Amino acid sequence: MNAIELHHVTKTRKDFTIKNLNLFVPQGYITGFIGPNGSGKTTTIQMIMDILKIDEGEIRLFGTTHKDHHVKQRIGFVYDDLYMYEDFTIKKMKSFIAPFYDSWNEELFQSYLDRFQLPFYKKIKKFSKGMKMKCSLLFALAHEPELIIMDEPTSGLDPVFRRELIEHLQELMTNEKQTIFLSTHITTDLDRIADYIIFIHNGEISLQKNMEDIRRHFHVVKGKTEMIDDDTKELFIGTQITGVGFHALFEGDLSTFEGFGDEIIVEEASLEDIMFYLTRKEIVS
Numbered sequence: 408m409n410a411i412e413l414h415h416v417t418k419t420r421k422d423f424t425i426k427n428l429n430l431f432v433p434q435g436y437i438t439g440f441i442g443p444n445g446s447g448k449t450t451t452i453q454m455i456m457d458i459l460k461i462d463e464g465e466i467r468l469f470g471t472t473h474k475d476h477h478v479k480q481r482i483g484f485v486y487d488d489l490y491m492y493e494d495f496t497i498k499k500m501k502s503f504i505a506p507f508y509d510s511w512n513e514e515l516f517q518s519y520l521d522r523f524q525l526p527f528y529k530k531i532k533k534f535s536k537g538m539k540m541k542c543s544l545l546f547a548l549a550h551e552p553e554l555i556i557m558d559e560p561t562s563g564l565d566p567v568f569r570r571e572l573i574e575h576l577q578e579l580m581t582n583e584k585q586t587i588f589l590s591t592h593i594t595t596d597l598d599r600i601a602d603y604i605i606f607i608h609n610g611e612i613s614l615q616k617n618m619e620d621i622r623r624h625f626h627v628v629k630g631k632t633e634m635i636d637d638d639t640k641e642l643f644i645g646t647q648i649t650g651v652g653f654h655a656l657f658e659g660d661l662s663t664f665e666g667f668g669d670e671i672i673v674e675e676a677s678l679e680d681i682m683f684y685l686t687r688k689e690i691v692s
């Protein structure tokens with residue numbers, strides 16, 4: 408079963424359109440949502456959370472329409488923009504948020520409060536960006552959601568806490584069978600933990616695959632510039648040509664390169680490579 412499904416979703420903002428978006432987040436796994444700046448990640452997440460109205464299409468959460476308020480109880484939403492709560496302390500925020508959730512776990516809340524070392528009586532507006540993110544995470548996790556949706560959760564966090572967070576998400580997924588959907592620019596965070604990757608570019612999905620398939624099928628091929636002509640270029644998703652040679656992203660069966668011997672080097676592609684070449688088809692530098 409899918410925790411999140413978007414069917415033919417369309418949304419037009421001032422200078423930007425989400426076109427016929429079909430997106431599937433399987434239950435019980437970590438799905439990374441990646442894409443360059445302004446590609447539509449936050450817009451998509453806001454539509455899933457019903458903060459932003461869709462123009463056309465359908466969004467389903469656990470098989471139910473995303474407008475159903477019971478289904479929202481099952482979701483923990485993490486984002487760093489807590490502007491609505493700037494004048495609140497965590498104490499006051501808790502008095503508003505906790506009663507909303509049937510599954511609120513006070514013991515768990517206190518343990519995360521300790522673990523994240525957040526002040527209970529200080530106004531949110533005096534928090535750093537990282538503290539705000541931790542605060543958002545605290546409230547999202549304390550009601551034991553089945554689905555955690557996170558918009559850029561690692562931005563603003565120092566490397567130590569970022570790593571801890573990533574490891575913690577992995578634990579949640581393994582031990583509690585939670586589903587995690589997170590958008591990020593930091594693709595190296597996902598190389599370690601994601602089971603599925605969805606790549607969005609200019610409001611359209613250009614890749615939706617599990618990590619195993621990605622590891623198996625995407626490679627970076629390197630060789631001499633002379634090897635690149637109109638025919639060989641056709642083999643690649645994207646090519647970067649420099650004075651000393653070419654680097655290119657290849658998807659498919661590596662037997663294509665069997666006859667090339669030592670003339671080429673083939674390496675597993677990272678998510679960063681995939682994002683780079685899918686975004687820029689040809690680069691000459």
Ligand SMILES: Nc1ncnc2c1ncn2[C@@H]1O[C@H](COP(=O)(O)OP(=O)(O)OP(=O)(O)O)[C@@H](O)[C@H]1O
Pocket residue numbers: 420421422423442443444445446447448449450451592
């Ligand atoms: N409130 C808004 N009104 C109109 N257009 C908006 C609004 N917010 C964002 N946009 C536009 O929608 C497009 C997609 O933005 P969005 O924030 O969804 O991208 P993103 O992938 O999350 O980007 P980033 O990685 O930089 O956070 C951008 O062109 C942006 O200018």
